[in-house]
Amino acid sequence: MNEDERNKNRMSNKVVNYVGFIDAPLNAKDLYPYNSKVGGSPVWMAQPPAKYSHIKCTECSGDMAFLMQLYAPLDHLPQFERSYYLFVCHKCNATRQGWKLIKSMERPRQGYNEYEEEEEEYDEDEEEEEEVQEKVVQNDTKNENGDDDDDWGVEDGDDWGLSGKTDNNNNNNNIDELLMKRDKMLKEEQAKKKEQKNNKQSTSTSSTSTTNTSSTETSPLEGFVTPSDPSNQYKECYVTIEEEVIKQQKMHGGGKGGKHGYVDDHSEMEEWSGESYEYVKDRAFSKFIKRINHYPEQVIRYGFGGEPLCMSQAGNQMFDVKTAYACKRCGKNKVFEFQVVSTIITQISHNKDVSSLDFSNLFALTCPNHCYDVGSDVHNDVIYVEELLLVEKSI
Incomplete structure (x- = not known):
């Protein structure tokens, strides 16, 4: 079960x-x-x-x-x-x-605590991704309605190396860049969390084997x-x-x-x-x-x-x-x-x-x-x- x-x-x-x-x-x-x-x-x-x-x-x-x-x-x-x-x-x-x-x-x-931590980490990742997706949708909607305000902290597109008026193609390019940046940030964050988790498990296993060298290893x-x-x-x-x-x-x-x-x-x-x-x-x-x-x-x-x-x-x-x-x-x-x-x-x-x-x-x-x-x-x-x-x- x-x-x-x-x-x-x-x-x-x-x-x-x-x-x-x-x-x-x-x-x-x-x-x-x-x-x-x-x-x-x-x-x-x-x-x-x-x-x-x-x-x-x-x-x-x-x-x-x-x-x-x-x-x-x-x-x-x-x-x-x-x-x-x-x-x-x-x-x-x-x-x-x-x-x-x-x-x-x-x-x-302890096994249940570790399971709950994994579930919490998964939920946090889901929430972060949903927030990013929501911002992208909002930004896309505003661009379609001709709204120049940018929820990503961009004013008139200048921070992205763009100047002057932008057309629909430029707006689409901006969204593509944002999506690429989002995906990159999520991957980096997930890799970082995975590395921290592996280090934690490695430390825990090392500590357990040091203190219980004579005991038989069993699942928790x-x-x-x-x-x-x-x-x-x-x-x-x-x-x-x-x-x-x-x-x-x-x-x-x-x-x-x-x-x-x-x-x-x-x-x-x-x-x-x-x-x-x-x-x-x-x-x-x-x-x-x-x-x-x-x-x-x-x-x-x-x-x-x-x-x-x-x-x-x-x-x-x-x-x-x-x-x-x-x-x-x-x-x-x-x-x-x-x-x-x-x-x-x-x-x-x-x-x-x-x-x-x-x-x-x-x-x-x-x-x-x-x-x-x-x-x-x-x-x-x-x-x-x-x-x-x-x-x-x-x-």
Whole structure:
């Protein structure tokens, strides 16, 4: 994923829903740490703590498989890049203990600053060229209208070696000379900036190699992959993210209004409080199917601070107002951030013959304050926090 795609997929702090889809196979040499993907090995932002190099299930002590990573930056938290890493135990995946969700955060890398500088330099060059072009057009217009004033500081053409009256041919020659001079100045300025940039990069590279002569040279935008990673069990593919757009469905007749629009709103669950369990159960499943059918192949739903989409009434009860999941550090109730939909089960391919995953939805909850312990959660300048993952059982 390039920088433009990265910025395009940057997730808003507003409650906007996004959906993710499994895409093309991932290039094994792609070590970009801010990809969203399924399978393969996790691409950590930096070498993680030893406990994450070989993750074991807390229930059966078996090796856990890496299922996916999700790049999840937030506009209201620009000081951090954020990614999630999800691991599963095939024997215990029907319970919460059979899953592990790790959130990592780091400060934006120098590579992005260099990219932004290049963009700023490009914009400055564009602005300079537009200003010159505008002056040329103005000058050409004035000459056509018989105006002797010259925006280029030329009075009566004398400064250009011209005297007396000028005809149209002389005016055209003046414009040609101005254009040639403009082009020459732009080329000289661009060459100068390029030389300064090359000198700066040469100095930076020399300084880096002097201070880190024993280190392995890596791209500033490369992550870390654990060698001989036992969690590498699924086929590796990119995940693409896009905003969820729900089209209003028109229905005719019924009610005083005549036409009614179907609005898919989680709050409608409140209207079901007086209904029987079986009726509510059917309504919950119906709502889930209607929403999923807008994007049948979605495997991820994202909406920081939004509402989860449960398949069953039992799932809805996990998010009852009486049920709160507090952060152990600050005490604030955790908020919904994303869910993994069971549609992923049939879209992923395991390297070995193992038992299939068994769940309806996985819900990731995080602290709204993004808090962490400076002493125990930071390793190699990256923050690692294990977040809460709720499992909605299959129905």
